[in-house]
Amino acid sequence: MAYEKELELALLAVQRAAILTKSVYSSHSKGTLTKTDSSPVTIGDFGAQALIIASIKSAFPNDEVVGEEDADDLRANPDLKNLVWDLVQQAKLSDPAAQDKIGGPIKSADDMLKALDGGASEGGNKGRIWALDPIDGTKGFLRGGQYAVCLALMVDGVPTVGVIGCPNLPVDDKAPLDSKIGTDADDKEGKGVLFGAVKGQGATSRALTDGKLEAPKTITMSPLPDVAQATFCESVEAGHSSHGDQADIARKLGITKASVRMDSQAKYCSIARGAGDLYLRLPTSKTYQEKIWDHAAGVVLVQEAGGEVTDAYGKQLNFGIGRTLKENKGIVAAPKAVHAKVIEVVKEVLSAKKD
Ligand SMILES: Nc1ncnc2c1ncn2[C@@H]1O[C@H](COP(=O)(O)O)[C@@H](O)[C@H]1OP(=O)(O)O
Numbered sequence: 001m002a003y004e005k006e007l008e009l010a011l012l013a014v015q016r017a018a019i020l021t022k023s024v025y026s027s028h029s030k031g032t033l034t035k036t037d038s039s040p041v042t043i044g045d046f047g048a049q050a051l052i053i054a055s056i057k058s059a060f061p062n063d064e065v066v067g068e069e070d071a072d073d074l075r076a077n078p079d080l081k082n083l084v085w086d087l088v089q090q091a092k093l094s095d096p097a098a099q100d101k102i103g104g105p106i107k108s109a110d111d112m113l114k115a116l117d118g119g120a121s122e123g124g125n126k127g128r129i130w131a132l133d134p135i136d137g138t139k140g141f142l143r144g145g146q147y148a149v150c151l152a153l154m155v156d157g158v159p160t161v162g163v164i165g166c167p168n169l170p171v172d173d174k175a176p177l178d179s180k181i182g183t184d185a186d187d188k189e190g191k192g193v194l195f196g197a198v199k200g201q202g203a204t205s206r207a208l209t210d211g212k213l214e215a216p217k218t219i220t221m222s223p224l225p226d227v228a229q230a231t232f233c234e235s236v237e238a239g240h241s242s243h244g245d246q247a248d249i250a251r252k253l254g255i256t257k258a259s260v261r262m263d264s265q266a267k268y269c270s271i272a273r274g275a276g277d278l279y280l281r282l283p284t285s286k287t288y289q290e291k292i293w294d295h296a297a298g299v300v301l302v303q304e305a306g307g308e309v310t311d312a313y314g315k316q317l318n319f320g321i322g323r324t325l326k327e328n329k330g331i332v333a334a335p336k337a338v339h340a341k342v343i344e345v346v347k348e349v350l351s352a353k354k355d
Protein backbone atom coordinates (compact mmCIF):
# COMPACT_ATOMS: atom_id res chain seq x y z
CA MET A 1 0.00 0.00 0.00
CA ALA A 2 1.23 3.46 -0.82
CA TYR A 3 2.50 5.51 2.14
CA GLU A 4 2.53 2.51 4.49
CA LYS A 5 5.95 3.39 5.89
CA GLU A 6 5.05 7.06 6.28
CA LEU A 7 1.84 6.21 8.13
CA GLU A 8 3.57 3.81 10.53
CA LEU A 9 6.35 6.30 11.22
CA ALA A 10 3.86 9.10 11.84
CA LEU A 11 1.74 6.95 14.17
CA LEU A 12 4.73 5.88 16.26
CA ALA A 13 6.33 9.34 16.32
CA VAL A 14 3.06 10.97 17.39
CA GLN A 15 2.60 8.27 20.00
CA ARG A 16 6.04 8.97 21.51
CA ALA A 17 5.45 12.73 21.45
CA ALA A 18 2.08 12.22 23.17
CA ILE A 19 3.84 10.31 25.96
CA LEU A 20 6.12 13.32 26.40
CA THR A 21 3.20 15.77 26.60
CA LYS A 22 1.50 13.63 29.24
CA SER A 23 4.66 13.62 31.36
CA VAL A 24 4.84 17.42 31.06
CA TYR A 25 1.27 17.74 32.26
CA SER A 26 1.69 15.52 35.28
CA SER A 27 5.26 16.20 36.43
CA HIS A 28 6.03 19.73 35.39
CA SER A 29 2.95 21.67 36.47
CA LYS A 30 1.90 21.73 32.82
CA GLY A 31 5.23 23.34 31.85
CA THR A 32 3.79 26.71 30.84
CA LEU A 33 5.91 29.56 29.65
CA THR A 34 5.61 32.56 27.41
CA LYS A 35 7.68 32.73 24.25
CA THR A 36 9.76 35.76 23.38
CA ASP A 37 7.03 36.69 20.86
CA SER A 38 4.63 36.55 23.88
CA SER A 39 2.48 33.65 22.61
CA PRO A 40 1.80 30.86 25.12
CA VAL A 41 3.72 27.62 24.78
CA THR A 42 4.69 24.73 27.03
CA ILE A 43 7.97 22.89 27.36
CA GLY A 44 6.08 19.95 25.81
CA ASP A 45 5.76 21.81 22.48
CA PHE A 46 9.55 21.96 22.11
CA GLY A 47 10.18 18.38 23.18
CA ALA A 48 7.40 16.92 21.02
CA GLN A 49 8.50 18.86 17.93
CA ALA A 50 12.15 17.82 18.36
CA LEU A 51 11.25 14.13 18.72
CA ILE A 52 8.93 14.06 15.74
CA ILE A 53 11.28 15.93 13.39
CA ALA A 54 14.21 13.70 14.42
CA SER A 55 12.09 10.66 13.49
CA ILE A 56 11.08 12.12 10.13
CA LYS A 57 14.63 13.14 9.24
CA SER A 58 16.05 9.74 10.14
CA ALA A 59 13.50 7.86 7.98
CA PHE A 60 13.13 10.38 5.15
CA PRO A 61 16.20 12.65 5.11
CA ASN A 62 15.09 14.63 2.05
CA ASP A 63 11.62 15.54 3.33
CA GLU A 64 10.92 19.07 4.58
CA VAL A 65 8.94 19.99 7.69
CA VAL A 66 6.75 23.00 8.45
CA GLY A 67 6.69 22.98 12.26
CA GLU A 68 5.11 25.53 14.56
CA GLU A 69 8.10 25.93 16.92
CA ASP A 70 11.83 26.65 16.65
CA ALA A 71 14.84 26.49 18.98
CA ASP A 72 15.34 30.25 19.54
CA ASP A 73 13.91 30.26 23.08
CA LEU A 74 15.94 27.21 24.08
CA ARG A 75 19.17 28.66 22.71
CA ALA A 76 18.53 31.85 24.69
CA ASN A 77 17.79 30.00 27.92
CA PRO A 78 20.12 27.12 28.90
CA ASP A 79 17.95 26.07 31.89
CA LEU A 80 15.00 25.69 29.59
CA LYS A 81 17.11 23.77 27.09
CA ASN A 82 18.24 21.34 29.83
CA LEU A 83 14.69 20.84 31.03
CA VAL A 84 13.48 19.96 27.53
CA TRP A 85 16.54 17.77 26.96
CA ASP A 86 15.65 15.72 30.08
CA LEU A 87 12.11 15.27 28.78
CA VAL A 88 13.27 14.19 25.33
CA GLN A 89 15.62 11.57 26.78
CA GLN A 90 12.87 10.10 28.92
CA ALA A 91 10.20 9.87 26.23
CA LYS A 92 10.50 6.34 24.86
CA LEU A 93 8.10 3.74 23.55
CA SER A 94 7.95 0.69 25.81
CA ASP A 95 8.29 -1.71 22.86
CA PRO A 96 11.96 -1.74 21.68
CA ALA A 97 11.02 -2.81 18.12
CA ALA A 98 8.58 0.10 17.82
CA GLN A 99 11.14 2.48 19.31
CA ASP A 100 13.76 1.32 16.77
CA LYS A 101 11.44 2.19 13.89
CA ILE A 102 11.38 5.86 14.86
CA GLY A 103 15.09 6.39 14.94
CA GLY A 104 15.94 5.90 18.61
CA PRO A 105 16.79 8.76 20.97
CA ILE A 106 18.31 12.05 19.87
CA LYS A 107 22.04 11.80 20.72
CA SER A 108 22.71 15.22 22.32
CA ALA A 109 21.09 18.48 23.36
CA ASP A 110 22.61 20.11 20.28
CA ASP A 111 21.02 17.46 18.06
CA MET A 112 17.73 18.25 19.77
CA LEU A 113 18.08 21.96 18.89
CA LYS A 114 18.94 21.05 15.31
CA ALA A 115 15.87 18.82 15.08
CA LEU A 116 13.67 21.59 16.50
CA ASP A 117 14.99 24.03 13.92
CA GLY A 118 14.22 21.48 11.21
CA GLY A 119 10.64 22.79 11.10
CA ALA A 120 11.50 26.00 9.25
CA SER A 121 10.35 24.99 5.76
CA GLU A 122 8.40 27.69 3.95
CA GLY A 123 6.02 25.05 2.55
CA GLY A 124 4.93 25.02 -1.09
CA ASN A 125 3.32 22.85 -3.73
CA LYS A 126 6.31 20.75 -4.78
CA GLY A 127 7.49 17.50 -3.23
CA ARG A 128 7.07 16.05 0.23
CA ILE A 129 6.49 18.44 3.13
CA TRP A 130 5.28 17.50 6.60
CA ALA A 131 3.11 19.90 8.63
CA LEU A 132 3.53 19.54 12.40
CA ASP A 133 1.74 21.00 15.40
CA PRO A 134 3.42 19.41 18.43
CA ILE A 135 0.69 20.57 20.84
CA ASP A 136 -2.39 21.89 19.10
CA GLY A 137 -4.86 23.45 21.54
CA THR A 138 -2.41 24.71 24.15
CA LYS A 139 -5.31 26.29 26.05
CA GLY A 140 -7.04 22.89 26.19
CA PHE A 141 -3.82 21.23 27.33
CA LEU A 142 -3.51 23.74 30.17
CA ARG A 143 -7.10 23.30 31.27
CA GLY A 144 -6.81 19.49 31.26
CA GLY A 145 -9.18 19.29 28.30
CA GLN A 146 -8.66 18.43 24.65
CA TYR A 147 -5.37 18.92 22.87
CA ALA A 148 -3.75 17.05 20.00
CA VAL A 149 -0.36 16.14 18.54
CA CYS A 150 -0.87 16.62 14.80
CA LEU A 151 1.27 15.51 11.88
CA ALA A 152 0.48 15.43 8.16
CA LEU A 153 2.47 14.61 5.05
CA MET A 154 1.64 16.86 2.12
CA VAL A 155 2.61 15.69 -1.35
CA ASP A 156 2.79 18.46 -3.96
CA GLY A 157 0.71 20.63 -1.60
CA VAL A 158 -2.00 18.02 -1.00
CA PRO A 159 -2.50 16.62 2.53
CA THR A 160 -1.99 12.89 1.93
CA VAL A 161 -1.21 11.23 5.28
CA GLY A 162 -2.72 12.54 8.52
CA VAL A 163 -2.07 11.38 12.08
CA ILE A 164 -3.48 12.91 15.26
CA GLY A 165 -2.90 11.81 18.85
CA CYS A 166 -5.56 12.94 21.33
CA PRO A 167 -4.50 11.91 24.86
CA ASN A 168 -7.76 13.10 26.44
CA LEU A 169 -10.41 11.82 24.01
CA PRO A 170 -12.34 8.69 25.02
CA VAL A 171 -11.21 5.52 23.24
CA ASP A 172 -14.81 4.62 22.42
CA ASP A 173 -15.57 6.12 19.00
CA LYS A 174 -19.24 6.50 19.88
CA ALA A 175 -18.84 7.98 23.39
CA PRO A 176 -21.28 10.90 23.63
CA LEU A 177 -19.72 14.24 22.93
CA ASP A 178 -20.09 16.93 25.48
CA SER A 179 -17.87 19.77 26.44
CA LYS A 180 -16.73 18.09 29.64
CA ILE A 181 -15.21 15.03 27.98
CA GLY A 182 -11.63 14.52 28.91
CA THR A 183 -11.48 17.17 31.58
CA ASP A 184 -9.60 16.49 34.80
CA ALA A 185 -12.89 15.88 36.56
CA ASP A 186 -13.45 12.75 34.47
CA ASP A 187 -12.21 9.29 35.14
CA LYS A 188 -8.83 8.88 33.44
CA GLU A 189 -9.63 5.33 32.31
CA GLY A 190 -10.38 4.63 28.66
CA LYS A 191 -8.78 7.79 27.34
CA GLY A 192 -6.25 8.44 24.62
CA VAL A 193 -6.82 7.89 20.90
CA LEU A 194 -4.52 7.75 17.90
CA PHE A 195 -6.13 8.58 14.55
CA GLY A 196 -4.64 7.90 11.14
CA ALA A 197 -5.64 8.32 7.50
CA VAL A 198 -4.09 8.03 4.06
CA LYS A 199 -5.66 9.64 1.01
CA GLY A 200 -7.74 7.04 -0.81
CA GLN A 201 -7.30 4.42 1.93
CA GLY A 202 -9.79 5.41 4.65
CA ALA A 203 -9.43 6.57 8.23
CA THR A 204 -8.84 4.67 11.47
CA SER A 205 -8.69 5.07 15.22
CA ARG A 206 -6.99 2.96 17.88
CA ALA A 207 -6.17 3.33 21.56
CA LEU A 208 -3.10 5.50 22.20
CA THR A 209 -0.67 3.32 24.14
CA ASP A 210 3.01 3.66 25.00
CA GLY A 211 4.13 0.53 23.15
CA LYS A 212 3.28 -1.40 20.02
CA LEU A 213 0.53 -0.01 17.82
CA GLU A 214 -2.92 -1.42 18.60
CA ALA A 215 -5.00 -2.88 15.75
CA PRO A 216 -6.77 -0.07 13.84
CA LYS A 217 -10.57 0.31 13.64
CA THR A 218 -12.10 1.91 10.55
CA ILE A 219 -13.95 5.14 11.33
CA THR A 220 -16.58 6.93 9.27
CA MET A 221 -18.73 10.00 9.73
CA SER A 222 -22.31 9.43 10.86
CA PRO A 223 -24.95 9.34 8.17
CA LEU A 224 -26.84 12.61 8.61
CA PRO A 225 -30.10 12.40 6.65
CA ASP A 226 -31.35 15.61 8.27
CA VAL A 227 -28.89 18.42 8.95
CA ALA A 228 -31.23 19.77 11.67
CA GLN A 229 -30.24 16.74 13.78
CA ALA A 230 -26.54 17.65 13.62
CA THR A 231 -24.20 18.09 16.54
CA PHE A 232 -21.74 20.82 15.69
CA CYS A 233 -18.31 21.38 17.16
CA GLU A 234 -16.57 24.71 17.62
CA SER A 235 -13.56 26.20 19.47
CA VAL A 236 -13.72 26.90 23.17
CA GLU A 237 -11.90 30.18 22.55
CA ALA A 238 -14.25 32.87 21.25
CA GLY A 239 -11.18 34.65 19.85
CA HIS A 240 -10.44 31.73 17.48
CA SER A 241 -13.85 31.55 15.79
CA SER A 242 -17.09 33.47 15.98
CA HIS A 243 -19.48 31.77 18.39
CA GLY A 244 -22.17 34.29 17.40
CA ASP A 245 -22.00 33.60 13.65
CA GLN A 246 -21.83 29.86 14.31
CA ALA A 247 -24.97 30.03 16.49
CA ASP A 248 -26.76 31.95 13.69
CA ILE A 249 -25.76 29.31 11.13
CA ALA A 250 -26.91 26.49 13.39
CA ARG A 251 -30.26 28.23 13.97
CA LYS A 252 -30.80 28.71 10.23
CA LEU A 253 -30.03 25.03 9.63
CA GLY A 254 -32.70 24.14 12.20
CA ILE A 255 -30.13 22.75 14.63
CA THR A 256 -31.44 22.78 18.18
CA LYS A 257 -28.70 20.87 20.00
CA ALA A 258 -26.17 23.04 21.84
CA SER A 259 -22.73 23.20 20.24
CA VAL A 260 -19.91 21.09 21.64
CA ARG A 261 -16.91 23.27 22.39
CA MET A 262 -13.48 21.71 22.44
CA ASP A 263 -9.95 22.84 21.76
CA SER A 264 -7.66 21.60 19.00
CA GLN A 265 -8.03 19.27 16.01
CA ALA A 266 -9.88 16.89 18.35
CA LYS A 267 -12.88 18.53 16.62
CA TYR A 268 -11.89 17.04 13.23
CA CYS A 269 -11.28 13.68 14.95
CA SER A 270 -14.65 13.75 16.69
CA ILE A 271 -16.64 14.35 13.52
CA ALA A 272 -14.53 11.85 11.54
CA ARG A 273 -15.47 9.08 14.03
CA GLY A 274 -19.15 10.06 13.98
CA ALA A 275 -19.27 11.37 17.55
CA GLY A 276 -20.22 14.80 16.13
CA ASP A 277 -21.26 15.93 12.65
CA LEU A 278 -20.10 19.43 11.71
CA TYR A 279 -17.10 21.61 12.50
CA LEU A 280 -17.64 25.33 11.98
CA ARG A 281 -14.78 27.82 12.25
CA LEU A 282 -15.91 31.28 11.17
CA PRO A 283 -13.24 33.97 11.28
CA THR A 284 -13.25 36.55 14.06
CA SER A 285 -10.57 38.63 12.44
CA LYS A 286 -10.18 39.92 8.89
CA THR A 287 -6.42 39.52 9.00
CA TYR A 288 -5.81 36.16 10.74
CA GLN A 289 -4.40 33.50 8.42
CA GLU A 290 -5.08 29.90 9.47
CA LYS A 291 -1.85 27.90 9.83
CA ILE A 292 -1.40 24.75 7.73
CA TRP A 293 -0.33 22.72 10.81
CA ASP A 294 -3.69 23.51 12.45
CA HIS A 295 -5.65 21.77 9.67
CA ALA A 296 -3.66 19.46 7.36
CA ALA A 297 -3.94 16.26 9.43
CA GLY A 298 -7.58 16.86 10.39
CA VAL A 299 -8.53 17.47 6.77
CA VAL A 300 -7.19 14.07 5.60
CA LEU A 301 -9.04 12.33 8.44
CA VAL A 302 -12.38 13.95 7.67
CA GLN A 303 -12.04 13.47 3.90
CA GLU A 304 -11.23 9.80 4.36
CA ALA A 305 -14.14 9.31 6.78
CA GLY A 306 -16.63 10.57 4.17
CA GLY A 307 -16.54 14.30 4.73
CA GLU A 308 -15.73 17.45 2.84
CA VAL A 309 -13.65 20.34 4.16
CA THR A 310 -13.50 23.79 2.56
CA ASP A 311 -13.24 27.35 3.75
CA ALA A 312 -16.32 29.29 4.87
CA TYR A 313 -17.13 30.26 1.26
CA GLY A 314 -16.91 26.70 -0.05
CA LYS A 315 -13.47 27.28 -1.58
CA GLN A 316 -10.92 24.44 -1.59
CA LEU A 317 -8.20 24.87 1.06
CA ASN A 318 -4.84 25.62 -0.56
CA PHE A 319 -2.08 24.01 1.51
CA GLY A 320 0.56 24.60 -1.16
CA ILE A 321 1.24 28.34 -0.85
CA GLY A 322 3.32 28.58 2.30
CA ARG A 323 2.95 28.17 6.05
CA THR A 324 -0.58 29.58 6.12
CA LEU A 325 -3.90 29.17 4.28
CA LYS A 326 -3.75 32.77 3.13
CA GLU A 327 -6.16 32.26 0.24
CA ASN A 328 -8.89 30.95 2.55
CA LYS A 329 -11.13 32.33 5.30
CA GLY A 330 -12.57 30.08 7.98
CA ILE A 331 -13.25 26.33 7.84
CA VAL A 332 -16.40 24.25 7.29
CA ALA A 333 -16.18 20.45 7.68
CA ALA A 334 -19.29 18.35 7.13
CA PRO A 335 -20.47 15.02 5.71
CA LYS A 336 -20.33 15.21 1.88
CA ALA A 337 -24.10 14.95 1.51
CA VAL A 338 -24.83 18.12 3.53
CA HIS A 339 -21.72 20.21 2.93
CA ALA A 340 -23.23 22.29 0.13
CA LYS A 341 -26.32 23.08 2.21
CA VAL A 342 -24.16 24.19 5.16
CA ILE A 343 -22.06 26.44 2.90
CA GLU A 344 -25.19 28.04 1.47
CA VAL A 345 -26.29 29.04 4.98
CA VAL A 346 -22.77 30.12 6.03
CA LYS A 347 -22.65 32.47 3.01
CA GLU A 348 -26.07 33.90 3.90
CA VAL A 349 -24.95 34.65 7.45
CA LEU A 350 -21.65 36.16 6.30
CA SER A 351 -23.23 38.35 3.64
CA ALA A 352 -25.92 39.59 6.07
CA LYS A 353 -23.09 40.78 8.34
CA LYS A 354 -21.62 42.98 5.60
CA ASP A 355 -24.84 45.00 5.24
N1 LIG B 1 -7.69 34.73 15.62
C1 LIG B 1 -7.57 33.42 15.42
N2 LIG B 1 -8.41 32.81 14.56
C2 LIG B 1 -8.31 31.48 14.35
N3 LIG B 1 -7.39 30.68 14.96
C3 LIG B 1 -6.52 31.25 15.82
C4 LIG B 1 -6.57 32.64 16.11
N4 LIG B 1 -5.60 32.91 17.00
C5 LIG B 1 -4.95 31.74 17.25
N5 LIG B 1 -5.52 30.74 16.56
C6 LIG B 1 -5.11 29.32 16.52
O1 LIG B 1 -6.16 28.46 16.87
C7 LIG B 1 -5.57 27.21 17.20
C8 LIG B 1 -6.37 26.53 18.24
O2 LIG B 1 -7.64 26.39 17.73
P1 LIG B 1 -8.85 25.87 18.61
O3 LIG B 1 -9.56 27.07 19.11
O4 LIG B 1 -9.61 25.10 17.58
O5 LIG B 1 -8.29 25.02 19.69
C9 LIG B 1 -4.18 27.50 17.68
O6 LIG B 1 -3.27 26.77 16.90
C10 LIG B 1 -4.04 28.99 17.51
O7 LIG B 1 -2.81 29.37 16.97
P2 LIG B 1 -1.58 29.79 17.95
O8 LIG B 1 -1.13 28.49 18.56
O9 LIG B 1 -0.60 30.37 17.01
O10 LIG B 1 -2.18 30.76 18.95
Ligand SMILES: [Mg+2]
Pocket: 133, 135, 136, 137, 293, 294
Ligand atom coordinates in the same frame (compact mmCIF):
# COMPACT_ATOMS: atom_id res chain seq x y z
MG1 LIG C 1 -2.34 24.75 16.82
